[in-house]
Amino acid sequence: MIKMRGGGVGVSARAGRFGGSVAETNAAPQRLQVAGMTKRFGSLVALDDISLTLEAGAFHALLGENGAGKSTLVKCVMGYHAPDKGTVILGGVEQTIRGPRDAHALGIGMVYQHFTLVPSMTVAENLLLARADLPMVIDRGAEGRRMQEFVKDMPFKVDLTAPVSALAAGEKQKVEILKQLYVDCRILILDEPTSVLTPGEADEILGLLHDMTMAGRLSVLMITHKLREVMAFADEVTVLRRGRLAGRGKVEKLTPRDLAEMMIGSSEIAAPAERAVQTNGRERLRLERLCADNDKGHRAVSNVSLFVRAGEIVGIAGVSGNGQTELVEVLAGQRESSAGTVTVHGEPYTATRAEMRRHKVFCLSEDPLRNACVSRMSVAENLAYRRFDEPPLTLGRWFLNRGAMRRAASDLITRYRITVSSPDAPAGTLSGGNVQRMVLARELSGEVDVLIAANPCFGLDIAAVAEIRAQIMRARNRGAAILLVSEDLDELFELADRLVVMFNGDLVYETEIAGADLATVGRYMAGH
Amino acid sequence: MRPLGGKPRGAAEALIIPAGALAVSLILFGIFVAFAGANPLAVYRTIYRGAFGSWFSWQNTLQRAAPLMLTALCTALPAQVGLIVIGGEGALVIGAVATVAMAAVLPGVPPPAVVAAMLLAGMGAGGLWIALAGGLRHYRGVNETISSLLLNYIAIALMNHLVTGPMRDPAIVHRPSSWHVGEPNMIGLIPGMDVHWGLVFGVVACAVTWVLMEHTVFGFGARVVGGNTRAARIAGLSVGRLALITCFIAGAAAGLAGMTEIAAVHGRASSSLVAGYGYTGILVAFLARQNPLAVIPVAILLGGIEASGGLMQRWHDLPDATVLVVRGIIFLVILASEPLYGRFRIFQQRTA
Numbered sequence A: 001m002i003k004m005r006g007g008g009v010g011v012s013a014r015a016g017r018f019g020g021s022v023a024e025t026n027a028a029p030q031r032l033q034v035a036g037m038t039k040r041f042g043s044l045v046a047l048d049d050i051s052l053t054l055e056a057g058a059f060h061a062l063l064g065e066n067g068a069g070k071s072t073l074v075k076c077v078m079g080y081h082a083p084d085k086g087t088v089i090l091g092g093v094e095q096t097i098r099g100p101r102d103a104h105a106l107g108i109g110m111v112y113q114h115f116t117l118v119p120s121m122t123v124a125e126n127l128l129l130a131r132a133d134l135p136m137v138i139d140r141g142a143e144g145r146r147m148q149e150f151v152k153d154m155p156f157k158v159d160l161t162a163p164v165s166a167l168a169a170g171e172k173q174k175v176e177i178l179k180q181l182y183v184d185c186r187i188l189i190l191d192e193p194t195s196v197l198t199p200g201e202a203d204e205i206l207g208l209l210h211d212m213t214m215a216g217r218l219s220v221l222m223i224t225h226k227l228r229e230v231m232a233f234a235d236e237v238t239v240l241r242r243g244r245l246a247g248r249g250k251v252e253k254l255t256p257r258d259l260a261e262m263m264i265g266s267s268e269i270a271a272p273a274e275r276a277v278q279t280n281g282r283e284r285l286r287l288e289r290l291c292a293d294n295d296k297g298h299r300a301v302s303n304v305s306l307f308v309r310a311g312e313i314v315g316i317a318g319v320s321g322n323g324q325t326e327l328v329e330v331l332a333g334q335r336e337s338s339a340g341t342v343t344v345h346g347e348p349y350t351a352t353r354a355e356m357r358r359h360k361v362f363c364l365s366e367d368p369l370r371n372a373c374v375s376r377m378s379v380a381e382n383l384a385y386r387r388f389d390e391p392p393l394t395l396g397r398w399f400l401n402r403g404a405m406r407r408a409a410s411d412l413i414t415r416y417r418i419t420v421s422s423p424d425a426p427a428g429t430l431s432g433g434n435v436q437r438m439v440l441a442r443e444l445s446g447e448v449d450v451l452i453a454a455n456p457c458f459g460l461d462i463a464a465v466a467e468i469r470a471q472i473m474r475a476r477n478r479g480a481a482i483l484l485v486s487e488d489l490d491e492l493f494e495l496a497d498r499l500v501v502m503f504n505g506d507l508v509y510e511t512e513i514a515g516a517d518l519a520t521v522g523r524y525m526a527g528h
Numbered sequence B: 001m002r003p004l005g006g007k008p009r010g011a012a013e014a015l016i017i018p019a020g021a022l023a024v025s026l027i028l029f030g031i032f033v034a035f036a037g038a039n040p041l042a043v044y045r046t047i048y049r050g051a052f053g054s055w056f057s058w059q060n061t062l063q064r065a066a067p068l069m070l071t072a073l074c075t076a077l078p079a080q081v082g083l084i085v086i087g088g089e090g091a092l093v094i095g096a097v098a099t100v101a102m103a104a105v106l107p108g109v110p111p112p113a114v115v116a117a118m119l120l121a122g123m124g125a126g127g128l129w130i131a132l133a134g135g136l137r138h139y140r141g142v143n144e145t146i147s148s149l150l151l152n153y154i155a156i157a158l159m160n161h162l163v164t165g166p167m168r169d170p171a172i173v174h175r176p177s178s179w180h181v182g183e184p185n186m187i188g189l190i191p192g193m194d195v196h197w198g199l200v201f202g203v204v205a206c207a208v209t210w211v212l213m214e215h216t217v218f219g220f221g222a223r224v225v226g227g228n229t230r231a232a233r234i235a236g237l238s239v240g241r242l243a244l245i246t247c248f249i250a251g252a253a254a255g256l257a258g259m260t261e262i263a264a265v266h267g268r269a270s271s272s273l274v275a276g277y278g279y280t281g282i283l284v285a286f287l288a289r290q291n292p293l294a295v296i297p298v299a300i301l302l303g304g305i306e307a308s309g310g311l312m313q314r315w316h317d318l319p320d321a322t323v324l325v326v327r328g329i330i331f332l333v334i335l336a337s338e339p340l341y342g343r344f345r346i347f348q349q350r351t352a
C-alpha cells in the first residue's frame, strides 16, 4: 500500500540522511516501550518511574487529571524534555531521542491540541513543509503526483488545494494527522486532539484512526479527557495520577466508572450545583443590534440583540465558526464592534478597565494561554491581573506590593487546587488544565455581576469539568448574569436557563431551557 | 513550532548566552585583525588597556558609556511592551537640537533654570520623536522598527538643515554648527572625575526605569501588553496608552543623551553628534536582554571597546573602520545567538 513511496528523489535523499531507518518506517509500526520514565521540574515530580507499552497496531489511551503528567510523558518520548531517568525502546532497541527530529526519523510523530499549520498555505503546501528533507528546488509536478498517490491511499479525505484558513477545525485536525503520516510516522501521539472538535468531527477522525490501527498500519497513543472516546475507540488504557501510574488495562475489561476511579482515586467529583430559583432579576447585560467583522474584514456577527438578567445563564449554542468567537472578543474588549451597542447596568459598555471594575464584568475565554495569560510572567502575576492596580496589591498608589501579590496567589492556588511548583513559576509551564484553573481563580474569586464564558471546560478532566460547572452555577445563584458560549450541548442543557442558537453570525432561535428540545436546537445549529 | 511551556528563560541562560556571544565576537574579531596583519593577542591586550587598564582609560570608558546607557534604554523600554525600536540615534539628535533651541530662547535667565529647561526640552523632544513611531504603529499599523529607523534619517537631515541655515553660527567655519548654548549653561564634570554628569543621568535613568518596569503598576501593565496584547485587552488595559507612554520615556532617555552631549561636551549642535551612540545603544540593549539594570554594565563594556578604538588603530596600524567592524561583528553574533535561548537542557532543568 505505502510502497508507492519507494524510489523518487525525496526518498533516496531521506535514505541518505537517516541511514537505514526508511525500511522500518515504511513497514508496519514497531512496538514502543517507555521504561522507568522519571522527570522532575525543580521540586515537582512530574513523572515518577512511569512505564508504558504501545503494542504495534494498538490504539492506546493515556488518561489522567489535569497536571497528572500526560503531556510531560509524551514530550519526554518526543525529545522535548530530557527525562531525568528512563528510556524509550523501539522494536526492542533502546533509542536516544534528543528532539522531535530524532523522533520523526524513528517514525514517531505528534499532533497537538493547537494547530501548527500555516493558515495562508494550501493543504498540499503544508504537507510538503512537514518533510524534513525538503529539497532546495521543489518539483511541483512530481511532488503533486506523489502526494495524490499518498492521499489516495489514506482514509482521510481533504482537498489538497484548499487553503488551510478555509478549513473547519475538524478538517485541520485531519491535515495535522495527514502531515505526520506523510512524513512516514507510523507511531502517532495525539495530545488532546479532539478538544477543539465537535463530537461528530471527533468520532469521524478517531474512527478512521481506529480503522488504520486495526489494519496494522499505525499505532496510536492518545491523550484525552473524554471517557466516551476511550470506551469507543481505544484497545488499551494507561492512567496517570500526580505523576504516578494509577492503573492500566484492556478497555474491554473496564467500565467508565473504573477509569474515573483510577483517575481521581478516592476524591469525590463535585456534585452538580443546585439551580436556585431566581425570578426576574434585573437586566444586567444587553446587546443591541451588535455587529462585528472577523480578521479578514467579513461580517462575522450581524445584528445580534440579546439581554441577560441577574441570576440567569443564557447559553449560546452553535457550531464553531458561526461568529461566537468574534462575539466573545467584542464583549471581552479584544475586538471593535462595527455597529450596535453593548450596555451593562443600563450604561454603555466598551470594555475599558474602569468599566470592567465598576460593573464587575469578568471573562472566561477559550484558549486561555493565548487569550488571557502572559506565559512568561509568573503565576502570581497572572493571578493578579484584575487587581494589581488597587489595594491591597499596591503600595501607595504607584507601586506593586509583591509580597501581597504572592500571598494572594498562594491563597488562590490552594483554594482552586492549581498544581504548580511555586507561585513564581512562569504561567507557560502549567499544564493545560491548570492554566484554565488559574484563569478561573482570577475571574471568579471575587464578586461577579456579569460573566462572559466561552467553552470554559475545554481540555479539563472530568473532576475539573464538574467543579467548574458547579462554580458557574454558584456564580449564577449569587446573582451574576452569565453569557455562556459553548459548543457542548450537554453543558448548555445542564447550565443554561435560556438558550439561543447562533448561525452565520445571527441569532436564529431562542428557547427557555425547560421547553428546549435537542433535535430542534440541532436543526437550527445546522441552519435549517 | 514548540508546544506550550518547556521554555523558561532562566537568569543563568540570560547571563551565559550573551557572554558567550561576546566571546565568539572577540574571537571572530581576532581573526579579522590577523588578516589585517596584526597580532590578535596583542590587540586584545590593547583593548583591555584602552578600556580598563588605568584610571585614565576608565574615565574615558565611562564617558562613552554614559550616552550608551541612555540610548540603550530607547530600545530596551519599548521591548517591554513588545516593540522593537531602533530610533535612538534620531531621538538623541532631536534632543540635542531642542536643547540648543531652548538655550537660545532663554537669554539672560539664570543658568540653573536654563539647564533645567534644556533638560526638559531635550527629553521632551526625544520622547515625542519615539512616541511618534509608537503612535504610527498603534494607530496606523506602521512597523515601528522601520519607522524609527527612518526617523533617524529625518532627524539627522533636520539637524543638518538647521545648523546650515536657521540655527547656524557663522563664526564657526570648519564645520556647520549651531550657536553655542553659552558657557555658563554647560553642566561640566562630576567632581573628582574627568567624566561629565551624563554618567549620573545614565545610571539613574537605568535604575529608575528598572524600578518603573518591575515594581510599579505602570510597569506591570506594560509587561502584560508586551507579553500578550490579547490578554492585556481582556484585562481592559489601554494598550495604546501604555505603549505610547513607554515609547515616550524611551525617547526621553535618548533625548537626555542628546542634551548631555550638548550641555556637557559639544556646546553646539553639529554633525559630530552623529557618532553612532544610537546604534551602539541598540547593541547594548540586546546584549542586556532588554533589562534596564543590565544595561549599565553592558554599556560600560561596550563603552570600553569604543574607548580603546583609537589606541587599537594607532598601535596596531589597523584601519579607521576597525571599531565599526567590532560593533558589526558583535551585532551579528548577538542576533545569531537569539535562537539559542531555550535550547540548552542544563538551563531548562536548573531553572524549571
Ligand SMILES: Nc1ncnc2c1ncn2[C@@H]1O[C@H](COP(=O)(O)OP(=O)(O)OP(=O)(O)O)[C@@H](O)[C@H]1O
Binding pocket: A041, A044, A046, A064, A065, A066, A067, A068, A069, A070, A071, A072, A073, A419, A420, A421, A425, A429, A430, A431, A432, A433, A434, A459, A461, B005, B006, B007, B352
Ligand atoms: N516546563 C515545565 N516547568 C515546570 N513545571 C512543568 C513544566 N511542564 C510541566 N510542568 C508541571 O508538570 C506537571 C505535569 O504537567 P503536564 O503538562 O504533563 O500535565 P497534563 O497531564 O498534560 O495535564 P493537562 O490535562 O492539564 O494537560 C504540572 O504540574 C505542570 O505544572
Ligand SMILES: [Mg+2]
Binding pocket: A070, A071, A072, A191, A431, A432, A433
Ligand atoms: Mg497536557
